[in-house]
Amino acid sequence: MPVEEFVAGWISGALGLVLGHPFDTVKLLGFFKGMSFPIASTAVVNSVLFGVYSNTLLVLTATSHQERRAQPPSYTHIFLAGCTGGFLQAYCLAPFDLIKVRLQNQTEPRAQPGSPPPRYQGPVHCAASIFREEGPRGLFRGAWALTLRDTPTVGIYFITYEGLCRQYTPEGQNPSSATVLVAGGFAGIASWVAATPLDVIKSRMQMDGLRRRVYQGMLDCMVSSVRQEGLGVFFRGVTINSARAFPVNAVTFLSYEYLLRWWG
Numbered sequence: 177m178p179v180e181e182f183v184a185g186w187i188s189g190a191l192g193l194v195l196g197h198p199f200d201t202v203k204l205l206g207f208f209k210g211m212s213f214p215i216a217s218t219a220v221v222n223s224v225l226f227g228v229y230s231n232t233l234l235v236l237t238a239t240s241h242q243e244r245r246a247q248p249p250s251y252t253h254i255f256l257a258g259c260t261g262g263f264l265q266a267y268c269l270a271p272f273d274l275i276k277v278r279l280q281n282q283t284e285p286r287a288q289p290g291s292p293p294p295r296y297q298g299p300v301h302c303a304a305s306i307f308r309e310e311g312p313r314g315l316f317r318g319a320w321a322l323t324l325r326d327t328p329t330v331g332i333y334f335i336t337y338e339g340l341c342r343q344y345t346p347e348g349q350n351p352s353s354a355t356v357l358v359a360g361g362f363a364g365i366a367s368w369v370a371a372t373p374l375d376v377i378k379s380r381m382q383m384d385g386l387r388r389r390v391y392q393g394m395l396d397c398m399v400s401s402v403r404q405e406g407l408g409v410f411f412r413g414v415t416i417n418s419a420r421a422f423p424v425n426a427v428t429f430l431s432y433e434y435l436l437r438w439w440g
C-alpha cells in the first residue's frame with residue numbers, strides 16, 4: 177500500500193490547521209488553549225482522509241497518484257474514493273472532535289478566588305473524564321452524525337477539487353500553484369456548505385449527555401432543533417465554516433500536492 181499519501185496528508189493537515197485554528201476558536205465562542213492537540217489530531221485524521229482516498233482510487237482505477245495526471249480517473253471513481261475516505265476518517269475523527277467540542281464549549285475559568293474549576297482541564301483529562309463518566313462508547317458520542325456529515329461531503333470535496341483543477345490546467349500537466357490554492361479553497365467551501373446542517377446536529381449530539389440526555393437520537397435532535405429554531409438552524413455557522421475552509425484547504429491541498437511531487 178503506497179504510504180506517501182498518508183504522510184503527505186499528515187503534514188498538509190497540520191499546516192492547514194495552523195490557519196484554521198483562530199476560526200475554530202471563535203466558532204463556538206469558547207477558548208481552546210494550546211495547539212498541540214488539534215495539530216496532532218488533524219494530522220492523524222487528514223492522513224487517513226488522503227491516504228484512504230488515494231488508495232481507494234488505486235484499487236478502483238489501478239493508477240497511482242503519479243499516473244493520474246495522464247490518465248485522469250472518472251468523477252464517479254473520485255466521488256466513491258472520497259466517500260470511502262470520508263467514512264473512515266469520520267471514525268478516527270470522532271473522539272478528537274468530541275473532545276474539541278467539549279473543551280470549546282466550556283467557559284473560561286475566571287481567575288477569581290473561589291470560582292469552580294473548569295470541568296475539563298485539558299484534552300487528556302477530558303478524554304479520561306468522558307471515559308469514566310459516559311463509558312467507552314461515550315467517546316464516540318455524535319459519531320454517527322459525523323459519519324453522515326463526512327461520507328458524502330468528502331466526495332464533494334474531491335470532486336470540486338479535481339473538477340476545478342482540470343478546468344484550469346492544460347491536459348496532462350500538473351495544475352499550477354494558484355490553481356491548486358483556488359481549487360483547494362473552493363473544495364473546502366463547497367464541502368463545508370454541504371456539511372453544515374449535519375455539523376450543527378453533530379455538535380448538539382456531542383454536547384448531549386454532559387448533564388442529562390436531552391435527545392433520544394439524531395432524528396430527535398433534528399426535529400426538536402427545527403421546531404425550536406426553524407430551518408435556519410441548519411445554516412448556523414455556515415459563514416465562519418466557509419471563511420475557515422478556504423485558507424485551511426488551500427494550504428492543505430498545496431502542501432499535499434507539492435510533497436507528493438517532491439517525493440515522486
Ligand SMILES: C[N+](C)(C)CCCC[C@H](N)C(=O)O
Nearest residue numbers: 326329330333367368371424
Ligand atoms: C467534510 N468536511 C466538510 C467536514 C471536511 C472536509 C475538509 C477537511 C479539512 N481538514 C477541514 O477541516 O476543512
